[in-house]
Amino acid sequence: HMLPEYLGDALDVLSDMLRPALRGDDFDMEKNVILEEISMYADRPFWVVYEHAMEAFFGHHALGYRILGTNDSITALKRDEMLGYFEQKYSPDNIVVALAGRVDFEACVRQLTEACGGWQRTDVQRDYAGIEPQTADQTHHDSSVHRHYIVAVSAGPAEQDDEAYAAAVLSNLIGDEDGSRLYWKLIDPGLADEAELGHQGHDRTGTFMSYCSCDPSRAEQVEALFGGVLAGAGDDLTDAEVERARNKIAMSMTLHNESPMGRMSALGRQMLYLGSYRPLDEEIQRMLAVTADDLRALLGRYPLTPTTTIRLSPPSA
Numbered sequence: 145h146m147l148p149e150y151l152g153d154a155l156d157v158l159s160d161m162l163r164p165a166l167r168g169d170d171f172d173m174e175k176n177v178i179l180e181e182i183s184m185y186a187d188r189p190f191w192v193v194y195e196h197a198m199e200a201f202f203g204h205h206a207l208g209y210r211i212l213g214t215n216d217s218i219t220a221l222k223r224d225e226m227l228g229y230f231e232q233k234y235s236p237d238n239i240v241v242a243l244a245g246r247v248d249f250e251a252c253v254r255q256l257t258e259a260c261g262g263w264q265r266t267d268v269q270r271d272y273a274g275i276e277p278q279t280a281d282q283t284h285h286d287s288s289v290h291r292h293y294i295v296a297v298s299a300g301p302a303e304q305d306d307e308a309y310a311a312a313v314l315s316n317l318i319g320d321e322d323g324s325r326l327y328w329k330l331i332d333p334g335l336a337d338e339a340e341l342g343h344q345g346h347d348r349t350g351t352f353m354s355y356c357s358c359d360p361s362r363a364e365q366v367e368a369l370f371g372g373v374l375a376g377a378g379d380d381l382t383d384a385e386v387e388r389a390r391n392k393i394a395m396s397m398t399l400h401n402e403s404p405m406g407r408m409s410a411l412g413r414q415m416l417y418l419g420s421y422r423p424l425d426e427e428i429q430r431m432l433a434v435t436a437d438d439l440r441a442l443l444g445r446y447p448l449t450p451t452t453t454i455r456l457s458p459p460s461a
Contacts, residue, residue, distance in 0.1 A: 200280035242412035245404030296450035303345030
């Protein structure tokens with residue numbers, strides 16, 4: 145975020161940041177910062193169970209790796225290894241620059257060309273090795289937690305798939321934080337603290353991830369109801385509830401795109417995943433076109449019954 149008159153300065157700073165000196169002392173200091181962040185997330189139960197779930201579901205695929213890494217991987221990482229990775233991956237043919245708001249596009253292009261035009265292309269390619277979702281059912285105990293946490297993962301459409309729109313509607317209908325089936329089944333009666341379902345579109349693959357937390361004494365009851373909602377996602381679908389979910393998403397998309405940051409992030413994501421720009425009107429029309437039959441067809445290909453279920457509970461649970 146910046147005022148329009150400072151955009152040129154910001155582009156200078158960003159272009160400098162993308163060609164860092166990566167001095168040894170700075171690198172070692174940053175490693176310590178990352179290790180502190182890893183410790184911080186280890187104190188957040190949701191992230192603990194989420195990372196276990198991603199590792200279990202994706203197995204040895206890169207999508208199962210932790211974004212921050214682990215204590216061992218960060219401690220072992222050498223400055224020259226990081227530099228080699230950076231120079232290979234952060235290539236001009238692997239970077240998208242997205243701008244939104246009051247910008248002089250042609251002036252920005254000229255400035256970026258001058259600052260970055262000499263960067264070496266590496267023709268880096270992404271490895272699209274096939275993903276085979278793994279089956280796992282695990283319970284982890286931790287004396288520092290006082291609630292029962294569940295994360296369940298199943299396969300879903302990729303970000304590029306047209307079915308991603310139906311996946312968004314289904315996720316809202318089943319697992320939005322307010323007014324969804326999980327909300328009425330678990331949150332409204334006071335059985336669970338949180339109960340949500342979301343679609344995560346990745347590059348040429350995707351997942352449905354559902355999440356729930358409750359008092360350990362209610363774990364068995366909540367998990368049975370939670371699993372029942374997921375297994376019965378296609379039961380008694382009505383046009384009215386599909387329409388409510390579509391309209392909620394369309395409103396959210398509209399509000400998100402009212403800010404320059406929202407438009408910029410949407411534009412950058414589209415260019416990275418689709419290689420093209422879809423105007424907001426087109427995105428909304430695609431979302432509003434989703435029908436109950438589309439959701440049934442989606443569930444036929446991607447049932448919400450999880451292939452991976454991970455729990456985190458106190459030792460006494």
